[in-house]
Amino acid sequence: MGSLHDHAGEEEVSPGGGRRCDLVVRSRRVVTPEGERALAVAVHGGLIEALCPYDDPPEADELADLGDLPLLPGLVDSHVHVNEPGRTHWEGFATATAAAAAGGVTTIVDMPLNSLPPTLDVASLEVKRKAAEGRCHVDVGFWGGAVPGNLPDLRPLHEAGVMGVKCFLSPSGVEEFPELDHDGLRAALAEVAGFGGLLIAHAEDPALLSEPGGPAYDDFLRSRPQEAERRAVERVIALAAETGARAHIVHVSAAACLGPLREARAAGVRVSAETCPHYLTLAAEQVTGPAYKCCPPIREAANRDALWEALAEGVLMGIVSDHSPSTPDLKVPDFAEAWGGISSLQVGLPAVWTAARARGYGLTDVVRWMAEGPARLAGLPYKGAIRPGNDADLVAFDPDAEFTVDVAALHHRNPVSPYHGRRLSGLVRTTWLRGAPVDLAAPAGRLLTRGAR
Numbered sequence: 042m043g044s045l046h047d048h049a050g051e052e053e054v055s056p057g058g059g060r061r062c063d064l065v066v067r068s069r070r071v072v073t074p075e076g077e078r079a080l081a082v083a084v085h086g087g088l089i090e091a092l093c094p095y096d097d098p099p100e101a102d103e104l105a106d107l108g109d110l111p112l113l114p115g116l117v118d119s120h121v122h123v124n125e126p127g128r129t130h131w132e133g134f135a136t137a138t139a140a141a142a143a144g145g146v147t148t149i150v151d152m153p154l155n156s157l158p159p160t161l162d163v164a165s166l167e168v169k170r171k172a173a174e175g176r177c178h179v180d181v182g183f184w185g186g187a188v189p190g191n192l193p194d195l196r197p198l199h200e201a202g203v204m205g206v207k208c209f210l211s212p213s214g215v216e217e218f219p220e221l222d223h224d225g226l227r228a229a230l231a232e233v234a235g236f237g238g239l240l241i242a243h244a245e246d247p248a249l250l251s252e253p254g255g256p257a258y259d260d261f262l263r264s265r266p267q268e269a270e271r272r273a274v275e276r277v278i279a280l281a282a283e284t285g286a287r288a289h290i291v292h293v294s295a296a297a298c299l300g301p302l303r304e305a306r307a308a309g310v311r312v313s314a315e316t317c318p319h320y321l322t323l324a325a326e327q328v329t330g331p332a333y334k335c336c337p338p339i340r341e342a343a344n345r346d347a348l349w350e351a352l353a354e355g356v357l358m359g360i361v362s363d364h365s366p367s368t369p370d371l372k373v374p375d376f377a378e379a380w381g382g383i384s385s386l387q388v389g390l391p392a393v394w395t396a397a398r399a400r401g402y403g404l405t406d407v408v409r410w411m412a413e414g415p416a417r418l419a420g421l422p423y424k425g426a427i428r429p430g431n432d433a434d435l436v437a438f439d440p441d442a443e444f445t446v447d448v449a450a451l452h453h454r455n456p457v458s459p460y461h462g463r464r465l466s467g468l469v470r471t472t473w474l475r476g477a478p479v480d481l482a483a484p485a486g487r488l489l490t491r492g493a494r
């Protein structure tokens with residue numbers, strides 16, 4: 042890592058005594074794991090080299106002085122359905138990662154389903170990596186899938202670098218990705234425990250789900266009760282305890298799940314859980330159309346308070362988008378028939394920030410939930426925090442700027458989102474990926490493997 046300005050083999054030395062660096066971004070509000078600090082973040086070779094006093098920045102080829110504008114680490118969204126290849130008309134790597142970059146997200150982890158083929162073995166992982174290569178504006182990692190019959194593929198997927206494997210306990214919505222039954226879940230957890238991996242689960246108990254009794258949102262909501270989530274979460278907890286596996290519950294929507302998760306944590310069971318912006322910021326009472334449909338469903342406003350408390354407590358460790366788009370024609374007005382999936386990748390940060398601030402939380406909390414937590418889950422120790430040695434993924438964020446979401450102006454492929462028309466606080470001004478501002482004309486995202494750089 043030589044300086045750009047070597048003289049007779051000697052590296053130039055800045056007045057502060059350090060090596061001259063590529064970039065310094067300084068702000069009086071740098072959001073670090075220890076809180077907000079006035080700092081100068083020194084970047085060299087794409088990495089955060091040092092955190093220096095705001096008033097004594099090292100010499101650099103370029104200085105970005107944000108003044109009072111906060112600097113956040115790039116967010117990590119470990120739950121994104123990119124859908125390419127195979128359903129690229131729903132979403133693709135170029136559009137999803139452009140939306141991510143514009144929304145302050147510098148790392149996404151792609152879900153194994155809704156693409157064709159689904160990511161169920163190393164060959165299909167390679168197909169997906171090939172589809173992503175050269176198209177990504179942010180860094181991209183991959184989850185594999187656990188379905189009936191692919192138990193022998195889980196270890197090879199792990200060794201090929203997926204962040205973990207995902208399973209469903211109820212029908213997934215696409216026939217090529219069937220759910221695991223009780224014995225299948227136990228076998229998958231035992232297998233994953235054998236190689237020190239991670240299993241993430243969509244937890245709804247199919248025995249407690251029903252066909253909606255009509256086309257309205259209330260019918261749909263009643264067909265997927267809190268009890269279905271709670272029972273499935275309890276099953277994952279029990280089998281994780283039995284097998285010793287590390288497990289994670291994706292997109293918790295029901296407050297009823299929090300008690301069992303709290304007890305599991307206290308008992309030392311290796312189970313974590315996440316929630317999503319829509320469960321925290323939207324409510325069943327506000328639903329106006331099928332853009333709001335997802336599984337598990339957005340529940341009543343009273344349910345939200347418990348989710349926020351669980352985040353503050355650490356029982357929920359992260360907030361991730363579960364961005365799961367489709368073409369608009371699949372979002373039919375009948376809630377029983379509409380595609381279940383919410384598009385929100387670009388607006389997750391302002392949506393969460395707007396609600397978090399109103400509840401008295403700060404940017405340090407939002408960063409813990411939307412960057413540090415998901416980075417830890419996905420096995421990316423060099424992402425998600427402004428810390429020397431980490432990738433210089435940085436976001437200049439204006440917490441006070443307001444805007445109205447216009448779905449047509451968002452970068453994701455199909456103009457559908459329940460946030461359309463909402464007034465939100467928080468604008469991403471600049472996103473740096475490994476020290477370079479994201480340039481949509483020149484995709485610079487890398488494909489990530491678990492743990493490795």
Ligand SMILES: [Zn+2]
Pocket residue numbers: 120122152363365
């Ligand atoms: Zn999902």
